[in-house]
Each structure stands twice: as structure tokens, then as C-alpha cells.
Amino acid sequence: MGEEDRAPSEEPSLDPEDWESFARDAHRALDRCLAHLQKSRSRPAWREPPDRMKNVPPLPGAGTPRADLIREVEGEILPFATGNTHPRFWGWVHGTGNAAAFLGDLYASAMNSNCGGRDHAAVYVERAVIEWCRTIFGLPQEASGVLTTGTSMATLIALSVARLDALGPKVRADGLQGSTPLVAYASGEVHSAVVKALEVMGVGSRGLRKVTMDTSHRLDPASLRSALEEDRSRGLLPFCVIATAGSASIGAFDPLNEIADICEEQGLWFHVDGAFGAWARIAGAPWAGLVEGIERADSLAFDFHKWMYVQYDCGCALVRDGRLHRSTFAERPDYLVSSQAGVAGGEPWFCDYGLDLSRGFRALKVWLTLREYGLDRLGRNVAKNCAQAQLMAAEISRRPRLSLALEPQANICCFRFRPAGAPEELCDTLNQMIATELQKSGEAVFSTTRVGGRLMLRAAIVNHRTTAEDITGALDAVERTGARAARAL
């Protein structure tokens, strides 16, 4: 029957006409993916995408044969990934991904579950992941949680619950217009995601007060006390303290117990931003000590795609008072009312704990990662990354042309190439050149940050593939590239 003869209701499905040929293509694609995973080390840590990829292909009115698309993906997309699967990629805080999670992604894509709610297996997988996390972080049984794209979204969720706690449920109807100005507190190392969350929430970035830090970039509890007092006397309404457990820039950990004491005493919401650092909790001594007190959090935001080495994207929000969490977000129209039985059963529904109503099946890749490797082994990898940052710092101290910005508290090491006698300004330029040149050569990926106003190379090690040799080898490359760049300047 020709296309023109078909009634509109008889247009064929999008399923492959020939499943066997599709299966052959899929198995070949899988082999390419497996090779990509296995050979992370043999590729450069980063390669610039080809120019032709940067042009937008014409609007795809007609279809393209699968074989052509596969060739395009494997030739021009797959080889030019971000690079974070490479053992010497330490830029920003990019997790590595892992093989168990890869299988999880495979099954999840075949299932195509919508985890907004209802009664099906994916929901129970997500509940298990959350329950394990609740236990790991020592929150009580009445705590709740929800998987998110990442800590940015988890922060928005957590701070929204904090706001409802401060202003009462009427804030959902009335909003902030006309209410006493809210203020949240955090150290200067607070992540920009917190600022963005407060902006979106209508609290505004001025509603975030950055509290003085000690020399290790940790929030100073005495300064927090005086800031609170001062703001109250100005008629503002302090509602939340955000402790940073592992700052993105230099890896600082706030004193959680001391902050929790103040929050308890003053009736303030205690939120912990533990995007990667929360996982120090499972790394044993001395690293677990960095997050002592995390179990006192009213809410906690963290990622799996950083230090649990799970594929992008997946984070989590945990809230001590599950009832409060639900009353911040539950909002269901007639067509979503749940029932006692059938698909519409299975309360509670995750859509009542955050913003997304349709939710992908992120939980399976996490579930498989935690179960296949186990927390002990994952914790040893977290400890390994911390030990590697210490090793990097020790190596830097031994090399006269390298200068450490500050002792790593956990897994982030900031330093710079500073040959004897070179002016500080020149070193800023030089180190930016080093970062870029190393990326372009694919030898290693550092990102940069500023410490004390000076541009630093920065390694955030959340990479299970990194070895001790990668650390020393990359420092050799920094010195080599630095010397060459210095001559060129």
C-alpha cells in the first residue's frame, strides 16, 4: 500500500521495519561504545571537535539512513566527548562514569519509565537508592528524598522547603511579595548554584549573606553569629544557613557541627551543599571527619555524577522532615489523582517532592553502581582521589618551579607554575597558557581558578581511573609546557 493510500490513522509506527538489521547495528554500536570505555587512556584527554560538527545540519525534513547517522556519530561525535572519562582529566568537577552505570543506562532506555509517580519497578529502584542515601548520611526514617539532574536542582528544592518552613505553607499562595526580606548565610566559597536558586526563588542574591572565612576558607562560626544578630536588628528574617561540604573552587569544608549548633540554637534551617564532598562520608578516616555533622542537616544536596562516578546527570535532595518536603511541592490536578490500585497506585509519587512531573529513570544507573561495586570499594576510590591530591601537593612542594596555592583539604589541589623571579601578573598569563596548551595537546585537563586573586591551575580529582603515575606525569607536563610557554612570552 502506498503512503498516499493510507488513512492517517494507519501511518506505520516508528519501529524498525527490520528488527534483525537494527539488532546488528545496535550490537556494532555497543562494540564501539565498549571500546570507547575501555580505551579511555589511549585517547587524548581532550580533542577539539571538528569544524564541520559546529555547523548546524539543515532541518531534517526527510529521514536519513541509520547507517549514515551511525557513521556520523561514531566519526564526529563519539571521539570528541568532554574528555572526563580520561585518567588525566581533572577539570572542573567532572565525574568519570563507570561500566555498571552504562548497563543501567541501557536497560533504562529500553524501559523508558516515567518516574514522576505511579506503580512500576523504576519507582521502587529510586526509593531504594534514596533509602540507602538516607542511611549513609544518617538522616532519620521520616526523611524524604528525590533524585534530580544534579545539586543545582537539589539546592532549589531544598531551599524551597526551607522557605516554607520559615514562612509557613501560605507562602505557596502568597509568594514573597510583601513578606519580611529573607536572608540565607554561607561562606564566600558558596557555590553559584545557591545564588541562582535564591534568584529564581525571588529571594534575590542580596538575600545571601557571605560570612567571613578562616584562613582555610571555612565559614567562621563567630562571624555567622554576629551576622545573624546584625540582620535581625535590621528587621530581616534569617531563614537558612548553607554549609559547603567541599567547595568547587578549592575544596574547602565548612565546620558542620559548629554550624548545626548555631542553627539548632536559633531555629534556622541547616542545609548542606555536598555536591561532591558529601561522599567523603564513606571514605573512612581521615576524610569522613571532614563531613562530621552532616547527619544533622535539615536538607542535603549532592551528586552521583561526580564522586560516585555515575554517568551524567544525577543528583539528590534529602530532607529531614519528609512531610514538610511534600507540602512544599505536592500539587496534583484531576488527571493525576492516584488510586488504590493499578498503574495509578504506588504512593508516594516523586512528582510531589520536586518540580518535575515527568521524570526519567536516573535511579537504575545509581542502583547498579552502588550494588556492583559496593560502598566499601566506592569509598576506597574516594579516599584514593584524596590521597592523590595530597600526593600532587607533596610533589609540587618538591618542585621549585611549582607553587602550591594552599594545602588540599580533600581532593582539590590548586597550584601554579612560577619560575624563580617571574612577576605574579606574568604567571597569571603563563598558567592560563599552560592549562590551554595541555588541553590542546590532550596530555591532561586542569581547569583554572583564582586564589588570593592569582590564577591557579586546579585539579579536582573525582576520577577512578587516575593513578599515582598520572599525577607525577601531569606535573612533568606542566613544567615542560610552562618552560616552553615562558620562552615564548
Next chain:
Amino acid sequence: MGEEDRAPSEEPSLDPEDWESFARDAHRALDRCLAHLQKSRSRPAWREPPDRMKNVPPLPGAGTPRADLIREVEGEILPFATGNTHPRFWGWVHGTGNAAAFLGDLYASAMNSNCGGRDHAAVYVERAVIEWCRTIFGLPQEASGVLTTGTSMATLIALSVARLDALGPKVRADGLQGSTPLVAYASGEVHSAVVKALEVMGVGSRGLRKVTMDTSHRLDPASLRSALEEDRSRGLLPFCVIATAGSASIGAFDPLNEIADICEEQGLWFHVDGAFGAWARIAGAPWAGLVEGIERADSLAFDFHKWMYVQYDCGCALVRDGRLHRSTFAERPDYLVSSQAGVAGGEPWFCDYGLDLSRGFRALKVWLTLREYGLDRLGRNVAKNCAQAQLMAAEISRRPRLSLALEPQANICCFRFRPAGAPEELCDTLNQMIATELQKSGEAVFSTTRVGGRLMLRAAIVNHRTTAEDITGALDAVERTGARAARAL
């Protein structure tokens, strides 16, 4: 070397010790996934997950052999998916997923890209998808866009830009406290995601005014005008009109051009919620006519995981004024400053267009879907689903025991089993029973909603696998189950 002898920095990676054995497992898993995709029709449309899945396994301290986990996933998780891959699943608005997107998920998981920014292939794939969508929906070249988890998040992004447009960039610092109360407008069919977005934004649900609808549940432009006038005279600040292009409950389409006229005339932001309905645009006559005027939107939110049949989750926000979009969200700390070259190049960065800083590679599954099938064929599937809803309505009109709630405007058909002489209240109970029984038997998945206060069976057809026989077969099952339930009552 025993585990105890290793320095912490020498803990082995999480990579498989034996890649060949991992490859064998992965290929077997792929075969199971392919069978799951291919045999959607031969499974029940839904099966209740086994009780043992509902128990949370103990905290996974030690690892579990991969073979055991695979057995568990394939035996107890994979077969108990939501059911939306089945040809007779029409509950809520759950897309079906497709084979091209499955390959996309496979490659994306191997690449593990972070699409928050930087210079790598995944970012260009996302830009292409957005550029195609900009073209499809007729927005100008200076428009911007970002992929999101779904329309819920895209709505939050779009309304945040609308707010900044109304109050100026100072809203980012000052928040809403002290500002004139904002009001947004929408019909009573507005999605709960809009309410949730306004709540999170601190505007509050009272900042959403529901405008009178006509008998087809479409926003009435004259009523919008009077509501605007009234609110202005009360000292409120109207800032945005949200038009619904395909309401979730009954599938109503607001008159976009008439609303756009009012917005233009009164300087209001014109947002279109086109979660699924936006795609009527590519379905040809008469369906494309439902969204005439969508090209005039200041912002547009829609999903790929519904009517583009892409795997969960993926939605998109498009904003007419890209500069305004960026100034609502751009906020980058030192460690994220971009550079001219290297990994940190590649401006613009997507993290400056939304809340997430870490972003998964959602774009590839969309890119492959749009390119493999092409917009023409995808559009014919959208048209097919609309024709199937009309077919369902026509069949219902022919069957004396079934009663249509209202004529479907596109792909959503609401109706109920109402045997002659049965009281309306009893029919509410009866139809809830029918929905649940059909789900439990796995014959078909309808969800329910209320129209005019009465409980209706509701089919939202965004399913490329549905055939005309599925429509009539499911109605037979409704009548059979209804008759049985009526006897049992």
C-alpha cells in the same frame, strides 16, 4: 598484592578486570533490551511489580557479582516498566520512546558528556537540536534555547525570563520582596507545572489568575482583557500570559493569535505551554492550525519525551530574546570562567541559560530521532494520533453504552461507560473501576480525569505503536469490563 598492602593512592579503578566478560554481559543485556523493545505488544500494557521489589535491599556495603545483578534487573525490574511502550498505553501523557533514541542513549552513556558548557561535540549536537526547533516554531535568529528535563523545568526557566523582563535585571539582586505583586494569566486548563513554577519563584499561586474559558475550554480573550484591566486598577502588575497549546486534562488549545495580539498591545510576555501540543505544528492540516500564532511566543516550553516519542526525559525552553534569556541566568564563578581556546572555550555555555550547571547529554537521542525519521514522518505520526482520537470519539458515539465527554480537539479523548439509566454518581465509581481493572488485566491503560465534575476515562494518544484496531479493541474491553463491573456493584 593484597588489598591491605596497597597505598590508598593505588586502589584500582572501577573498570572491569575482564573487559571481555563485561562485553559478553553487555551484549546479552542488549539482546534483552532489544527483545523488550520489539515485543512491546506481546506484554500486558502494565503489570504490578512483584512485592519483593518493593522491599529496599540492605545497604550495599560489599559489592554484588554482576551476573546476580543482571538476573535481578532482567527478572524483576525490566518486565515491570511503566508500560508506556505498549500500543494500548494512553494514560496521562506518556511518550513511547523509539529505537533511534535508544542508540542515542547508548552512545551518550559511553561518552558521559557534561553539557553545562565547554567545547566538545555534545554541545554542538544540542545547539543543532535547538536551532532546528527555533526554525520549526518560527522564532527569529536571535532566539535562544536550552534542553531541560521537561516542560516543568522549561516553564520555570521561561517564566523567570518573563519576570526579569517585567522588573528589570535588578530582580536578580533584589528579589520580589517589596516589589509590586506580579500576576500571570492563563485559562482554567493551565497545567499544574505553571502553578508550581510561580510558587517556587515566590510569585505565589495567587499570582496566577485563571481566566474564563469558552465551551471548548479555550481561554476567552475578552475575559482576559477585563481581568487585565481589573488587576491594573487594583495596583497589581500583570507580567505574563500563559497560553496552553494542548491541555493535559482534555487537550484544549487556546487561541494563540488572539492572545498574542493582546500581549503585543499591552506589552505583556506571551508564553506558550506546548508540552505535547506544540508538535501539532508539524502534523499538517488541520492539526497545525491549532497552534497558529505559536511563532509569536516570547517563550515556548515543550517536550520531546511525549509527542516526539523520545525516551525520558527531555524537554526544551525557547526564548525569543536570547540576550534576555542569558541575562536571567548567567552567573559564573572564577573556576568556570571560559577561555578563548581549549576545553574551556566554546561559548555560549548552556549553564548560562538555566539552572543546571552539570547537564547530561540529552540532545543525542533527540538529534537521532529527528534525523533518522525526519520531521515529515514524525509529523505523520502526530497526525495519526490525532486521527486515532477522532476515530475513538466516532466509535464511542456509535456505542450506546459509551458517552463522549467532549469532541477531541487533537489527540485526547475523554469519555465514560454509562449504561442506560445508571445514576451519574454510580458511573463515577464504575469508570474508576474500569480504568483500574483494565490496567490490572493489562488490556489497555487509560487514566482518568474529571470533566464537568464527572469522572471520565481519558486516552492521551502520543503513541506511535497504536493502531486503529487498538482503538476499537480497547473500547470493546471497556464495555466488557464495564458490564462486568456494573454487575458486581
